[in-house]
Amino acid sequence: MTTFLLNDIIINTDEHPGITLLDFIRYREDLSGTKIGCREGDCGACTVLEGRMENGKLQYRSIVSCLTPLGNAQSKHIVTVEGINMDTCSPVQQAMVDHNGTQCGFCTPGFIMSLTGHTMAYEPSEETSAIDSVNGNICRCTGYKSIERAAISISKMLKEKNPKDPLNWLIRNHFLPSYFEDIPERLSKIKSHQKAETKGKQIIGGGTDLMVQKPDEIAESALNLYFDRSDLKEIRKKNNQIVIGSAATANDIMHSEIINDLIPNLKKHYKLISSDPIRNMGTLAGNIVNASPIADLSIFFLALGANLLLDKEGKERELPLKDFFLGYKQMDLKRGEYIKSIFFPIPVVPFGFNFEKVSKRTHLDIASVNAAAYIKTEQDTITECRIAVGGVSPVPLFLKESSDFLTGKKLHINTLKQAVNVLNTEIAPISDVRGSKEYKRLLARQLFFAHFLEIFPDRFSLQELIS
Numbered sequence: 001m002t003t004f005l006l007n008d009i010i011i012n013t014d015e016h017p018g019i020t021l022l023d024f025i026r027y028r029e030d031l032s033g034t035k036i037g038c039r040e041g042d043c044g045a046c047t048v049l050e051g052r053m054e055n056g057k058l059q060y061r062s063i064v065s066c067l068t069p070l071g072n073a074q075s076k077h078i079v080t081v082e083g084i085n086m087d088t089c090s091p092v093q094q095a096m097v098d099h100n101g102t103q104c105g106f107c108t109p110g111f112i113m114s115l116t117g118h119t120m121a122y123e124p125s126e127e128t129s130a131i132d133s134v135n136g137n138i139c140r141c142t143g144y145k146s147i148e149r150a151a152i153s154i155s156k157m158l159k160e161k162n163p164k165d166p167l168n169w170l171i172r173n174h175f176l177p178s179y180f181e182d183i184p185e186r187l188s189k190i191k192s193h194q195k196a197e198t199k200g201k202q203i204i205g206g207g208t209d210l211m212v213q214k215p216d217e218i219a220e221s222a223l224n225l226y227f228d229r230s231d232l233k234e235i236r237k238k239n240n241q242i243v244i245g246s247a248a249t250a251n252d253i254m255h256s257e258i259i260n261d262l263i264p265n266l267k268k269h270y271k272l273i274s275s276d277p278i279r280n281m282g283t284l285a286g287n288i289v290n291a292s293p294i295a296d297l298s299i300f301f302l303a304l305g306a307n308l309l310l311d312k313e314g315k316e317r318e319l320p321l322k323d324f325f326l327g328y329k330q331m332d333l334k335r336g337e338y339i340k341s342i343f344f345p346i347p348v349v350p351f352g353f354n355f356e357k358v359s360k361r362t363h364l365d366i367a368s369v370n371a372a373a374y375i376k377t378e379q380d381t382i383t384e385c386r387i388a389v390g391g392v393s394p395v396p397l398f399l400k401e402s403s404d405f406l407t408g409k410k411l412h413i414n415t416l417k418q419a420v421n422v423l424n425t426e427i428a429p430i431s432d433v434r435g436s437k438e439y440k441r442l443l444a445r446q447l448f449f450a451h452f453l454e455i456f457p458d459r460f461s462l463q464e465l466i467s
């Protein structure tokens with residue numbers, strides 16, 4: 001049984017937890033405002049909001065309902081475009097009208113939900129963050145400039161919003177219907193799922209890989225829903241380690257104070273990963289177990305020297321992330337075992353960290369090649385170095401030879417040029433839709449240099465590196 005609030009009604013359903021939330025909304029509840037575009041998380045036509053209580057606060061996030069297993073709606077407030085409709089247009093809807101942000105209207109409910117989600121955030125609105133909130137939405141006919149103008153005008157309207165209590169302000173200013181006032185109390189009456197057991201069931205996190213790869217199978221399988229397991233969500237410091245629960249999402253990591261304190265450019269790096277709704281859904285363990293050679297989070301955490309804590313029926317073992325990937329989509333993961341957390345040593349300041357990704361477009365695209373580097377120097381000598389690169393081998397690749405080569409060497413242009421020769425022996429790119437093997441080899445070199453340009457801007461110049 002899955003129980004949740006859909007707009008202002010309570011849902012108790014025996015439907016299979018693996019069917020998509022999108023199909024449930026449209027075909028069981030006849031709410032046709034949420035549109036079906038790609039069914040692969042790419043277009044945003046099916047965007048809805050997911051509200052849940054966190055540390056006493058009701059938080060809303062945009063998600064794509066086409067990849068959300070119905071079971072992940074348990075104990076939440078799911079809001080579709082019908083759930084924000086009032087007698088007159090909300091200021092968000094009106095802004096889209098005023099700025100000619102809609103033509104055929106097919107994409108419009110998705111845009112409206114993403115923008116409404118933006119208004120509900122606890123952080124103050126900026127013009128850039130308002131525009132960023134629609135980075136998971138595609139429009140085929142209006143053109144984005146008018147939608148951007150609508151987003152900017154919405155951001156201006158939010159200047160008076162009380163960031164401590166946004167919902168109240170939004171209700172009073174007719175952004176939201178008044179039933180939102182009672183949501184915290186109504187959610188508190190719904191029990192969350194019992195702790196899931198592991199045996200013999202398909203583990204599913206956010207569903208952003210599985211629901212693309214095998215939606216029909218998931219709609220019939222016995223599922224172990226990990227997404228909302230509070231014991232797998234935490235991001236914390238433990239002794240001299242950072243521990244990240246395996247069900248933490250990319251956005252949980254991106255907005256974590258602990259991780260932001262450690263890695264100053266974290267938000268810049270994570271903006272290169274998928275889109276807001278996908279980052280709200282995709283978990284760290286999902287990215288690792290997907291084992292895609294260009295999995296961004298895997299590359300990021302390989303460079304941080306991460307380890308996995310694996311669990312099988314209470315028996316735990318630790319494994320360096322770099323040893324987890326055995327071959328294309330093959331992992332050191334035993335039957336019945338799952339990832340409990342990912343942990344890495346807190347680097348001692350000063351150190352440099354950088355992440356790079358080259359893809360055909362900025363958002364919602366898979367990398368041709370991605371790369372991350374952690375570099376520590378003392379008196380001009382590299383004392384610690386970890387470099388990882390994706391898209392150039394069957395697995396997310398930790399460059400052991402190149403990292404070892406650099407460790408103990410002087411920070412000098414000749415060292416970097418020699419290291420590229422080592423790097424070239426470690427990678428074996430293949431030609432595919434993301435580029436030829438020659439292009440990927442070139443990218444791996446350029447991204448390697450980019451790390452040093454970013455981390456040591458006063459030491460190296462692009463010209464001398466590529467000459």
Ligand SMILES: Cc1cc2nc3c(=O)[nH]c(=O)nc-3n(C[C@H](O)[C@H](O)[C@H](O)COP(=O)(O)OP(=O)(O)OC[C@H]3O[C@@H](n4cnc5c(N)ncnc54)[C@H](O)[C@@H]3O)c2cc1C
Nearest residue numbers: 041205206207208209210274282283285286287289296339
């Ligand atoms: C539109 C779109 C854009 C994307 N863009 C990017 C991108 O830019 N960069 C990128 O790296 N990825 C991207 N992805 C891929 C995906 O979002 C990520 O890999 C995500 O982190 C997967 O997490 P999930 O929780 O959704 O995985 P799920 O689909 O829920 O699960 C994936 C696999 O992990 C297993 N699993 C989940 N949790 C555990 C656990 N705790 N222990 C053991 N096994 C577990 C599942 O059984 C399954 O085999 C994109 C996907 C979509 C649909």
Ligand code: FES
Nearest residue numbers: 037038039044066
């Ligand atoms: S239908 Fe395209 S993202 Fe869901």
Ligand code: FES
Nearest residue numbers: 103104105139140
């Ligand atoms: S208005 Fe037609 S797809 Fe956006």
